[in-house]
Structures are given as structure tokens and as C-alpha cells.
Amino acid sequence: MEERHKNIKPIYDLVVKKVFCNEAVALQFVQDIFDLSAKSAKLIGSDKIFRANSNVGDDFNIAVDILVELDNHAQVIIEVQLAKQAFFMNRIWAYLCKQVNDNIERLKQNEKERLAIYKKLPPVYVAAIVDKNYFDGDDPISTFLIKEETRNTELKMYVDNDIKEMPLLKIVFLELKKYKLELKESYNKVRWLEFFGNKQYTSEPGEVIDQADDLLNVRNWTKEEKDMYDERTRQLDHHWATYAYAREEGIEYGMQQGRAEGRAEGIEYGMERGREEERGKYIKTMIRLVNNNILTKDIACEELGITEEEFEAYL
Structure with a gap:
């Protein structure tokens, strides 16, 4: 529609x-x-x-x-x-x-x-x-x-x-x-x-x-209202673009590691390592978004599936 x-x-x-x-x-x-x-x-x-x-x-x-x-x-x-x-x-x-x-x-x-x-x-x-x-x-x-x-x-x-x-x-x-x-x-x-x-x-x-x-x-609208809305839109666009990029980059890295390690056991090892690297980069991205006041801490914890105490340990 x-x-x-x-x-x-x-x-x-x-x-x-x-x-x-x-x-x-x-x-x-x-x-x-x-x-x-x-x-x-x-x-x-x-x-x-x-x-x-x-x-x-x-x-x-x-x-x-x-x-x-x-x-x-x-x-x-x-x-x-x-x-x-x-x-x-x-x-x-x-x-x-x-x-x-x-x-x-x-x-x-x-x-x-x-x-x-x-x-x-x-x-x-x-x-x-x-x-x-x-x-x-x-x-x-x-x-x-x-x-x-x-x-x-x-x-x-x-x-x-x-x-x-x-x-x-x-x-x-x-x-x-x-x-x-x-x-x-x-x-x-x-x-x-x-x-x-x-x-x-x-x-x-x-x-x-x-x-x-x-x-x-x-x-x-007044100029102030337009400026505030434009800034809000830019922040949301930046947040979702960063989120999508972090996921795609991590997934691609994991697949490359899997191919490099060979078949069977090597593929599993590479994919596991890739997932760890992906998560590490994703956590860094979430920390950066929180520190830049683009994302709140509770949303970051929800995206990562961890508690606020666990998130604080990464800071």
C-alpha cells in the first residue's frame, strides 16, 4: 500500500x-x-x-x-x-x-x-x-x-x-x-x-x-522543527546503516575464514572463528553507537543478547 x-x-x-x-x-x-x-x-x-x-x-x-x-x-x-x-x-x-x-x-x-x-x-x-x-x-x-x-x-x-x-x-x-x-x-x-x-x-x-x-x-513547519527532524533522520539512518554493515562485514569474514581452512573440520573451525570475529566487531560497533549517544544502552544489550552488567564489562 x-x-x-x-x-x-x-x-x-x-x-x-x-x-x-x-x-x-x-x-x-x-x-x-x-x-x-x-x-x-x-x-x-x-x-x-x-x-x-x-x-x-x-x-x-x-x-x-x-x-x-x-x-x-x-x-x-x-x-x-x-x-x-x-x-x-x-x-x-x-x-x-x-x-x-x-x-x-x-x-x-x-x-x-x-x-x-x-x-x-x-x-x-x-x-x-x-x-x-x-x-x-x-x-x-x-x-x-x-x-x-x-x-x-x-x-x-x-x-x-x-x-x-x-x-x-x-x-x-x-x-x-x-x-x-x-x-x-x-x-x-x-x-x-x-x-x-x-x-x-x-x-x-x-x-x-x-x-x-x-x-x-x-x-x-518552522526552521527549527525542520532542522531537528532532519538531524533525527540522519541519526537513525546512520544507526541502521552501521548495524547492517557490521553484520554483513562479520558474516563475510566468517565465510572467508571457513573457505581458507579447507573442508569439513576446517570449514567448521573457520565459521566458528568468523562468528567470534563477527561478534567482536559487532560489540565494538554497539559500544561506539552508545558512546556517541546514537543508541541507548538497553537497546544495545537487547541487540547483543546480554545484560547491562555484561555490556559494562566491554567498556
Whole structure:
């Protein structure tokens, strides 16, 4: 299927941040994905979306961290991942717990009564938009709740004096690679897979999605935004090119060693030695990418299949 936009990737972190700066878009996304009846939404910490004279090494290496607060008190963290990470679930849990703790500390400063802290503590949800698959099965949208093990009863909470209960926890994954034309989900959800997956819309997406698409028009961006996006693209291209080169170089070296050592035992020895050389060069490449702030340490460990302690030993 032809891409909607040739020169822009909607899933890149800077683009996602720009899209959700539009609070109407953020509200529609939360309503569709979480089935929440909120009437308004505001982006928290919007001054951090595009910072002047930002440090590329700091801003471009971390996952998107967008916090949307709804008028029904709920808060939604939106995270985006391009590369698959073994510890991504741990990171989501850490972000979620930190936000809950931050809310408690804020309420402690503003509320005199301890009961008021629990009474006004908002639920925190997470939306994870991922470019790699994390779960088995063909469903592109996976929703996780806290439920009783045998009765399947969902755990809910009250917020302030709101009569309606709200889910205590809700985490939704959008796995973009699982998108296909014959999806059975509501189109209100499917259109976000098409939007972030850069697919052609299979139905009328609606006015708010049209607004989001307009934000992807580079001609309307500021020079700073264009420069930041170009730098982000160069870094990602360099990362994947280095990764591919390291693998190809190591494989070729191993095959040459195998041929040089002769048949049977010589071939096995050469291939084994080649694999060792390949891994050594690959480890050096990962170390260089981490030291140059192009790759995070946890991604490097996942690619190498080792722990952070083992990776530290190579440094």
C-alpha cells in the first residue's frame, strides 16, 4: 500500500510530539483508543516539546513521553518505540509509577487532609505506539486491564466525587506492523493505525484526523522543527546503516575464514572463528553507537543478547 506521506514518518518522536501538541487531536486519540468520555484534554509540559538550542544527544535518544490530562481527571502517557526493547514493559511501568508518585507529591503540597490525597488521586493510563510487534496473534490493538483472576472482575476506582467508576489501570498497545485492510476493530481505532503507520485511509478519517495530517505538512513547519527532524533522520539512518554493515562485514569474514581452512573440520573451525570475529566487531560497533549517544544502552544489550552488567564489562 502506498504511503500517505513520502518525506515524513508519522511515528518519529518529534512528529508525534508535534501532532499531540494539538489538544483536539490528543483528545480524539484518547477517546478513541481508551473509550473514555472526556470532553477536553490538555498537554502537560508542552514547553518541552520543542526546546530551542536543544541538545541532540539528549533529546533524540529517548522515547516519546507525552502526558495528556483529561477533564475527567484521568492522565494518559503516550509512548512511541521504533526498535523493539526487551525491557520496554519495565520502562512503561516505571513511567507509570513515577507519574502516580508525582501526583501524590503534588497533592500532598496542595491538600491538608490525607483523605483528600487519595480522593483526588487520578488514574494514569498508557498508550504505546510501537513499530515492532510485542505480542503473539494478529490483533494490532491490545488492551490490558487489572482483573480478578477467576471472576474476571475489573478493578476500578473513584475519582473525586465522580459517581462513575474508572479503570484503575489501562495500557493499550498499537502494533503498527499488524495493520491489514480487513481489520474488524472500530474504524475510530483503525484510523490511528493508518495515521501513524503512514497508510492510505480506507474510510473517511474525520475532521480531527485531517487536522493531524495537516500537521505533517513540512512546508508549514518552522526552521527549527525542520532542522531537528532532519538531524533525527540522519541519526537513525546512520544507526541502521552501521548495524547492517557490521553484520554483513562479520558474516563475510566468517565465510572467508571457513573457505581458507579447507573442508569439513576446517570449514567448521573457520565459521566458528568468523562468528567470534563477527561478534567482536559487532560489540565494538554497539559500544561506539552508545558512546556517541546514537543508541541507548538497553537497546544495545537487547541487540547483543546480554545484560547491562555484561555490556559494562566491554567498556
